[in-house]
Amino acid sequence: MEERYDVTIIGGGPAGMFAAFYCGLHQLKAQLIEALPQLGGQPAALYPEKRVWDVAGKAGVTGQELADDLAAQIEVAPVDQFLGEKVTDVVKEDDGSFTIHSSKRTSTSKSIVIAMGNGAFSPRKLALPGAEELEGKQVRYFANHKEDFKDQRVAVLGGGDAAIDMALMLEDVAEQVYLVHRRDAFRALEHTVAQLEASTIEKLTPYLPKDLTVNADQSVTLNLKKMRADEERPLEVDKVLVNYGFTSNNAALKDWSLDLASERGQIKVDQTMKTSVPGVYAIGDGVVYEGKVALIATGFGEAPTAITNLAKELYPDKRMATHSSSMGIG
Numbered sequence: 152m153e154e155r156y157d158v159t160i161i162g163g164g165p166a167g168m169f170a171a172f173y174c175g176l177h178q179l180k181a182q183l184i185e186a187l188p189q190l191g192g193q194p195a196a197l198y199p200e201k202r203v204w205d206v207a208g209k210a211g212v213t214g215q216e217l218a219d220d221l222a223a224q225i226e227v228a229p230v231d232q233f234l235g236e237k238v239t240d241v242v243k244e245d246d247g248s249f250t251i252h253s254s255k256r257t258s259t260s261k262s263i264v265i266a267m268g269n270g271a272f273s274p275r276k277l278a279l280p281g282a283e284e285l286e287g288k289q290v291r292y293f294a295n296h297k298e299d300f301k302d303q304r305v306a307v308l309g310g311g312d313a314a315i316d317m318a319l320m321l322e323d324v325a326e327q328v329y330l331v332h333r334r335d336a337f338r339a340l341e342h343t344v345a346q347l348e349a350s351t352i353e354k355l356t357p358y359l360p361k362d363l364t365v366n367a368d369q370s371v372t373l374n375l376k377k378m379r380a381d382e383e384r385p386l387e388v389d390k391v392l393v394n395y396g397f398t399s400n401n402a403a404l405k406d407w408s409l410d411l412a413s414e415r416g417q418i419k420v421d422q423t424m425k426t427s428v429p430g431v432y433a434i435g436d437g438v439v440y441e442g443k444v445a446l447i448a449t450g451f452g453e454a455p456t457a458i459t460n461l462a463k464e465l466y467p468d469k470r471m472a473t474h475s476s477s478m479g480i481g
């Protein structure tokens with residue numbers, strides 16, 4: 152027999168987890184479906200030990216700590232959770248309800264909240280001969296465990312917030328950290344750049360990796376070419392940590408039986424987080440509206456907006472409290 156829910160949240164990143172918590176506060180029968188085997192989304196999967204600074208009330212929190220805190224919060228007002236389960240289709244029925252088909256089961260729901268971020272993600276690769284063969288060894292795209300870099304020489308490639316954060320995170324465990332960027336200026340928050348300037352990280356700018364070779368002792372020599380010049384210099388390191396960003400797409404949405412209005416691959420929503428399909432809401436990095444800022448903190452604001460308005464739509468005669476202090480918790 153199919154399970155029937157008030158709300159189905161698709162995506163178990165920070166925004167989806169907070170939305171699940173709010174469903175519990177409103178005592179809505181809800182399910183949270185996540186394709187990965189664990190909750191937490193990109194922060195937990197990609198940078199569990201890197202600090203995130205855009206969460207209100209937290210003076211820096213790691214991706215894993217954030218996921219753990221959100222999971223503990225959900226337990227205050229639990230909802231059904233299904234992990235390692237990919238949603239393959241969402242069909243709107245004639246009565247306005249939805250049938251959700253996943254890789255493991257079928258369920259029905261009165262409403263949908265899409266919180267999938269930008270969908271499946273993969274790192275932009277280092278386009279040098281031989282780099283692919285070194286992936287997971289001398290060439291890395293993730294720093295999930297900083298102890299893997301203990302007492303090593305590490306070259307971090309990139310110039311954005313994530314690259315600088317990675318370099319700063321490794322500073323206290325690595326023998327030496329180098330930050331290689333093709334521009335003179337870094338594309339990061341002013342506070343992050345100030346931390347970089349005060350660190351022991353050696354900045355190599357404006358350089359671009361030209362080739363790499365593996366040495367007899369299994370270290371790697373990067374040949375760096377200075378931009379707009381004939382100058383080249385070798386850099387011998389133990390690990391190369393590439394942070395050129397990620398490519399992502401929500402191609403899975405195109406396979407669903409929902410005709411969602413979108414803009415540049417992102418779902419268009421109104422001020423209540425409604426999409427163009429009645430009964431379907433969307434939150435997080437995968438949505439677009441005027442003035443949208445793609446931050447975790449923004450998703451935390453969108454989640455209660457979506458759930459509260461959705462609850463009012465499902466139960467118009469029920470008085471809906473909006474403040475947690477009036478919801479009878481604790």
